[in-house]
Amino acid sequence: MKIKALALLFALSTAVFAVELEGFYKTIDDKTGNAKSIVRIYKCGDAICGRIVALYDENGAKIEETLNAPSRVAEKVSGSPKMAGLDIIWNMKADKDEFSGGKILDPKSGSVYTCVIWQDKKDAKKLNVRGKIGPIGRTQVWSVFDAANLPDDLKNLDVSKLTPKILK
Numbered sequence: 001m002k003i004k005a006l007a008l009l010f011a012l013s014t015a016v017f018a019v020e021l022e023g024f025y026k027t028i029d030d031k032t033g034n035a036k037s038i039v040r041i042y043k044c045g046d047a048i049c050g051r052i053v054a055l056y057d058e059n060g061a062k063i064e065e066t067l068n069a070p071s072r073v074a075e076k077v078s079g080s081p082k083m084a085g086l087d088i089i090w091n092m093k094a095d096k097d098e099f100s101g102g103k104i105l106d107p108k109s110g111s112v113y114t115c116v117i118w119q120d121k122k123d124a125k126k127l128n129v130r131g132k133i134g135p136i137g138r139t140q141v142w143s144v145f146d147a148a149n150l151p152d153d154l155k156n157l158d159v160s161k162l163t164p165k166i167l168k
Contacts, residue, residue, distance in 0.1 A: 025039050044162070066084055067082075067084045
């Protein structure tokens, strides 16, 4: 009986952690330090996925396009889809204090990497996102983005209707 209770407690704590990760995050360009995009982390079945919902201008000063009015193309991704609206994270599952087992897509290069995501231990408003091949990889720090600052066409985004579009 104690083992069943412990298993249930673990399952519930994992589900709670997964819900806490959901939301909007601002990504930063590694080379320029400018804001690059807004990604919506959402539940997709029993996993976590992430979709680009908005893109900043070149200077990272203002949001230039959204998934409702995309224009830039991910030329090196199969099928050359629009970047705004592109799923870049999929199949991430909770494992202790991180999400792993999924993939992340670099929309500029078209490359897909193994991914690990964890909340920053010092700042809960920061998310560490690491793409890697084996032990070698790169970690970006994403910041929580306040949904109140979203463009009007994204303020009522119904994530329950999002279905991951995983590109092959």
